[in-house]
Amino acid sequence: MQNIVRVFVVVLALTGAVASTQTTASASARSIASSSMQSNLFPVPTCPPDGTTDCGICKATGKGCAQ
Amino acid sequence: MSAIELKALLEYCDPALCLVALASILLSKSLKQYGALAIFLASRVLFIATQWVVINKNDLLFPSARVAYRYDFYIYWIGFAFSSILMLVVICSMYRLAMAPLKGLHTLGMLVFKWVAAISVLVALGSAFAPHITTVSYIVNFVAQMQRTQSILVLCLLLFVCFAIRPMGLSYRSRIFGVSLGLGVMATTDMIQSAWVHNVNSDMYGVFSVITTSAVCLTFATWTVYFALPEPKRRLITLPTTSPFLRWNQISEILGDSPGHVAIGGLPPEMLAPAEIEVMRRASMKMRLSLTSQGQSADAA
Numbered sequence: 505m506q507n508i509v510r511v512f513v514v515v516l517a518l519t520g521a522v523a524s525t526q527t528t529a530s531a532s533a534r535s536i537a538s539s540s541m542q543s544n545l546f547p548v549p550t551c552p553p554d555g556t557t558d559c560g561i562c563k564a565t566g567k568g569c570a571q
Numbered sequence: 572m573s574a575i576e577l578k579a580l581l582e583y584c585d586p587a588l589c590l591v592a593l594a595s596i597l598l599s600k601s602l603k604q605y606g607a608l609a610i611f612l613a614s615r616v617l618f619i620a621t622q623w624v625v626i627n628k629n630d631l632l633f634p635s636a637r638v639a640y641r642y643d644f645y646i647y648w649i650g651f652a653f654s655s656i657l658m659l660v661v662i663c664s665m666y667r668l669a670m671a672p673l674k675g676l677h678t679l680g681m682l683v684f685k686w687v688a689a690i691s692v693l694v695a696l697g698s699a700f701a702p703h704i705t706t707v708s709y710i711v712n713f714v715a716q717m718q719r720t721q722s723i724l725v726l727c728l729l730l731f732v733c734f735a736i737r738p739m740g741l742s743y744r745s746r747i748f749g750v751s752l753g754l755g756v757m758a759t760t761d762m763i764q765s766a767w768v769h770n771v772n773s774d775m776y777g778v779f780s781v782i783t784t785s786a787v788c789l790t791f792a793t794w795t796v797y798f799a800l801p802e803p804k805r806r807l808i809t810l811p812t813t814s815p816f817l818r819w820n821q822i823s824e825i826l827g828d829s830p831g832h833v834a835i836g837g838l839p840p841e842m843l844a845p846a847e848i849e850v851m852r853r854a855s856m857k858m859r860l861s862l863t864s865q866g867q868s869a870d871a872a
Contacts, residue, residue, distance in 0.1 A: 509743050513733040513755065520726045520759040524719065526766035552707050553644040558636035561643070567630035 581784040586619045588791035595798035601746065607664045608750060608794075611657040618650035651714055658721050659688060661754065662728050669732055669739055669747050672808055673816065675823030691720040719765065722758035729755035738816045740806040749797030753790040760786040 551559035562569040593612040596605055622643060625632070629639030663684060670677035699712035732741075732751045741747055760783050810817045840848060 506743065510733060513729055513752070516755050516759045517726045517730050520722065520762040523759070523762035523766040524723060549640065549644040549647045551640070551644075552705070553641045555637050555641060558640045559644075561626055561629060561640050562636040565627055565629065565636075567627070567636070569636060 577781055581781065581788055584788050585784060585791075586616050588788050588795070589616050592791045592794040592798070595795045599798040601798065601802075604668055605664070605746070605750065605798075607657060607660040611654065611661055612791075614650070614653060614657060618646065618654075621646055622650070648710065648714070655714065655717050655721055658754075659724070661750075662721075662724055665732070665747055665751055665754075666728060669735075669741065669751075672740060672805075673738075673820045675820040675826075676816070679819075679823040679826065687724070691717070691724075695720060715765075718761065722761050725751075725754045725758035726762075729758075735816070738808065738810060738814065740808040742803055742806075744797075744800070744803050745805075746797050746802050749793060753793050756786055756790050756793075 549559055551557045561567075589612050593609055593616070596602060596609045596612070602609055625639055625643045625646060629636055633639040633642070663681075666680055666684065667677065670680060695713050695716035698716055699709055701708075701712075704712075729751045732739075732748055736742065736745075736748060764783050843851075
């Protein structure tokens, strides 16, 4: 049991290490979208918040479309 | 059930399981030790609920979807930054709990942790910058870089807790290990997905997100089980005298202590207290008498 847990942890760490080498230094917003620190329930708001766009909320929910 | 339906189902399970894990922590009366984790779970549910209301009830709360989006933008990114900071606090608290019996290594580890955290923030600030970059892109890049750094720190903590579990008197049923394991699964998933989205098309990403959401739900379920079951008591820590843990702990305990100082010379009498002068006078007199008696006995012989 102890060895199984250790092997699992080592595999986790190695996988993370390999994945980190594959990630480019300049992160894109898509990689943020994938973060499990936040829920995947909603799209990532990456449009500028200057009041010129609703970033697809109207299309997705069908609400608030009247400008 | 298609992958999209499964993903939608799992995404609604996410906040629900998050609440269950939080309730499990509260019921196990371990809020004091795992307060940071409880705040992380509570804030996650709170931000998800707020974002849901802003997006799905935007017609009732805001004049238009554009205004709703502005609120959504700030709620999301404040929530993301808050979660990242809380994760660092959770990692820090796990290390503190794990190293509680070994005070020297605990102090040394915290010092290293602070330096690593400070350097990580500086590197993230620098690497997020690019020519002609907008403020929004800069913030997004900075937070993404911080999230990767945090994932690496989590995996390092998990490796340490796993292999140093015996000298710390813990077992694999300890909550410290359970929480670290859950954090490790989340961190690995994040790292894989960050790499995945750069290398494959969006359809694959859609399928992979089912696995990611499952991993997050599994993590919350793991935490629930660990907090629902009684935790085994910490064993008495016995280490061989040749143990590197013991040696490093002893070294760490004396690191940074100010050394004692010895007066070699140039000591004026006014620096001494009257009692010290009296002790030295009597000691000198006794020594002189002893030398005199030794000389007389030598002459007689």
